[in-house]
Amino acid sequence: MSSSDRVIIFDTTLRDGEQSPGASMTGEEKLRIAKALERLKVDVIEAGFAIASPGDFAAVKAIADHIKDSTVCSLSRALDADIERAAEALAGANSGRIHTFIATSPIHMQHKLRMQPDQVIEQAVKAVRKARSLCGDVEFSCEDAGRSEIDFLCRIIEAAIDAGARTINIPDTVGYAIPHQFGETIAALLQRIPNADKAVFSVHCHNDLGLAVANSLAAVVAGARQVECTINGLGERAGNASLEEIVMAIKTRQDLLQLHTNIDTPHILAASRLVSGITGFPVQPNKAIVGANAFAHESGIHQDGVLKHRETYEIMRAQDVGWHTNKLSLGKLSGRNAFRSRLEELGILLGAEELNAAFARFKDLADKKHEIFDEDLQALVTDTLAEEAPEHFKLLGMEVSSRTGVAPQARLSLSIDGQTLETSAEGSGPVDATFKAIERVVDSGATLLLYSVNAITQGTDSQGEVTVRLERGGRIVNGNGADTDILVASAKAYVNALNLMQVSAKANPQVDGV
Numbered sequence: 001m002s003s004s005d006r007v008i009i010f011d012t013t014l015r016d017g018e019q020s021p022g023a024s025m026t027g028e029e030k031l032r033i034a035k036a037l038e039r040l041k042v043d044v045i046e047a048g049f050a051i052a053s054p055g056d057f058a059a060v061k062a063i064a065d066h067i068k069d070s071t072v073c074s075l076s077r078a079l080d081a082d083i084e085r086a087a088e089a090l091a092g093a094n095s096g097r098i099h100t101f102i103a104t105s106p107i108h109m110q111h112k113l114r115m116q117p118d119q120v121i122e123q124a125v126k127a128v129r130k131a132r133s134l135c136g137d138v139e140f141s142c143e144d145a146g147r148s149e150i151d152f153l154c155r156i157i158e159a160a161i162d163a164g165a166r167t168i169n170i171p172d173t174v175g176y177a178i179p180h181q182f183g184e185t186i187a188a189l190l191q192r193i194p195n196a197d198k199a200v201f202s203v204h205c206h207n208d209l210g211l212a213v214a215n216s217l218a219a220v221v222a223g224a225r226q227v228e229c230t231i232n233g234l235g236e237r238a239g240n241a242s243l244e245e246i247v248m249a250i251k252t253r254q255d256l257l258q259l260h261t262n263i264d265t266p267h268i269l270a271a272s273r274l275v276s277g278i279t280g281f282p283v284q285p286n287k288a289i290v291g292a293n294a295f296a297h298e299s300g301i302h303q304d305g306v307l308k309h310r311e312t313y314e315i316m317r318a319q320d321v322g323w324h325t326n327k328l329s330l331g332k333l334s335g336r337n338a339f340r341s342r343l344e345e346l347g348i349l350l351g352a353e354e355l356n357a358a359f360a361r362f363k364d365l366a367d368k369k370h371e372i373f374d375e376d377l378q379a380l381v382t383d384t385l386a387e388e389a390p391e392h393f394k395l396l397g398m399e400v401s402s403r404t405g406v407a408p409q410a411r412l413s414l415s416i417d418g419q420t421l422e423t424s425a426e427g428s429g430p431v432d433a434t435f436k437a438i439e440r441v442v443d444s445g446a447t448l449l450l451y452s453v454n455a456i457t458q459g460t461d462s463q464g465e466v467t468v469r470l471e472r473g474g475r476i477v478n479g480n481g482a483d484t485d486i487l488v489a490s491a492k493a494y495v496n497a498l499n500l501m502q503v504s505a506k507a508n509p510q511v512d513g514v
């Protein structure tokens with residue numbers, strides 16, 4: 001593809017993104033984000049508005065001094081003082097750009113600037129010339145272009161290009177445009193302005209009607225070749241067009257648009273998380289590309305489709321934007337195929353009847369619980385198997401001594417396949433001593449993953465219910481035991497887990513070869 005098919009990505013997270021109420025960043029945080037943007041291969045980083053404050057000046061300067069692979073830009077009004085401050089901050093940049101702007105809509109010129117249209121053109125030309133005298137790369141923006149008159153836009157843009165602007169930005173400052181109309185405006189400007197070919201046309205869309213990305217894409221289709229956008233769509237009021245959505249739309253619909261960007265898309269998620277962490281603006285779960293649910297499938301019919309052929313319900317690969325993988329979330333809307341597939345990933349292979357029984361339990365549980373985790377599945381299957389668990393190991397009796405300053409000791413009497421055995425051990429606590437005593441004769445090779453105690457009735461004479469989760473060779477079982485003596489409940493739970501491990505091993509020998 002030729003360079004005319006490339007869309008320049010101009011990121012303004014550090015300038016317009018910071019205009020999100022509550023999203024202000026320190027200089028050090030801005031530099032960290034700038035480095036993430038450079039890694040993402042963003043073409044232009046708008047680092048701030050140098051004249052806004054000493055802190056913003058320092059941030060633009062630090063970014064200009066450190067970033068080598070992206071162009072670093074500072075915003076400035078169409079005023080000499082702003083432009084000089086921007087140039088000063090950008091002095092150390094490998095590649096710097098001054099971005100100067102003035103409003104062009106009747107409402108802004110009359111009520112905000114209190115200037116006549118001809119005065120605005122004059123000031124724009126003066127500003128662009130001034131900027132060009134200090135920097136080879138100058139961008140000019142017609143603020144509120146979305147509500148400006150097209151004849152006036154043509155006049156001011158032609159004059160700005162003649163004065164030396166090499167990028168002309170058409171902002172929809174208040175998010176007023178509608179895609180087809182905005183695309184027609186861009187096409188008309190490109191066609192009517194005689195020197196349009198001397199500049200790259202850019203757009204900068206706000207999201208007040210939720211149309212920032214759609215308007216940006218319509219502009220690109222009409223011939224714009226720079227898009228101004230922000231990570232996570234941050235920005236003044238409802239935000240700006242989101243970088244990740246623009247980039248992935250261009251990449252995913254390359255078949256239709258025949259365009260590309262330079263963005264290294266697998267770094268997108270990391271950049272999104274960094275910006276969210278620094279600004280404290282969480283990413284909504286259903287946000288395209290970077291939301292937690294962007295590659296998660298909840299319903300059985302979709303999960304079945306994705307398992308059979310991923311592209312039935314996915315237009316992008318999760319890995320292409322930085323996710324480790326896509327996700328099939330198990331819940332009440334899941335079907336048997338997704339359930340079986342997840343069990344198989346956990347190394348649990350069930351026959352048809354066992355699968356049906358476990359699936360029925362799963363649906364019951366899913367009615368009560370939003371998301372079912374792997375541990376829930378392990379426990380469900382264990383429950384299914386528990387109904388048929390013969391007692392290889394049985395607790396016959398036990399005695400535990402515990403005295404201050406002396407290591408606790410447990411003595412147990414166990415039956416193993418009908419044979420009675422005595423065992424004892426010391427431990428760091430009475431429960432530890434109990435489990436060590438059992439292992440001294442059983443030697444299961446299992447690892448204890450979880451030990452939890454719950455009171456199932458009230459008061460000091462309550463029944464304690466203990467859960468012991470053991471793992472061996474990828475197989476996980478949950479053993480349960482109840483007693484008014486918590487140590488007896490613990491020993492029963494451990495012995496129960498060992499029995500379940502035996503049943504589970506017989507049902508699925510391929511997991512650990514037992």
Ligand SMILES: CC(=O)SCCNC(=O)CCNC(=O)[C@H](O)C(C)(C)COP(=O)(O)OP(=O)(O)OC[C@H]1O[C@@H](n2cnc3c(N)ncnc32)[C@H](O)[C@@H]1OP(=O)(O)O
Binds near residue numbers: 016049
């Ligand atoms: C569409 C956008 O997002 S534009 C970027 C918006 N971002 C910001 O404003 C953040 C940084 N801003 C600031 O720190 C301050 O507003 C400053 C330093 C730029 C200016 O502060 P102040 O000098 O105190 O002016 P204040 O903000 O109150 O008013 C803006 C002035 O700039 C003028 N102005 C606005 N845009 C422009 C422009 N593009 N070119 C020249 N003058 C402009 C206004 O008419 C107003 O002038 P007035 O004081 O003569 O009435």
Ligand SMILES: CC(C)C(=O)C(=O)O
Binds near residue numbers: 142206
């Ligand atoms: C300064 C310009 C580009 C802007 O931020 C806007 O118009 O929204």
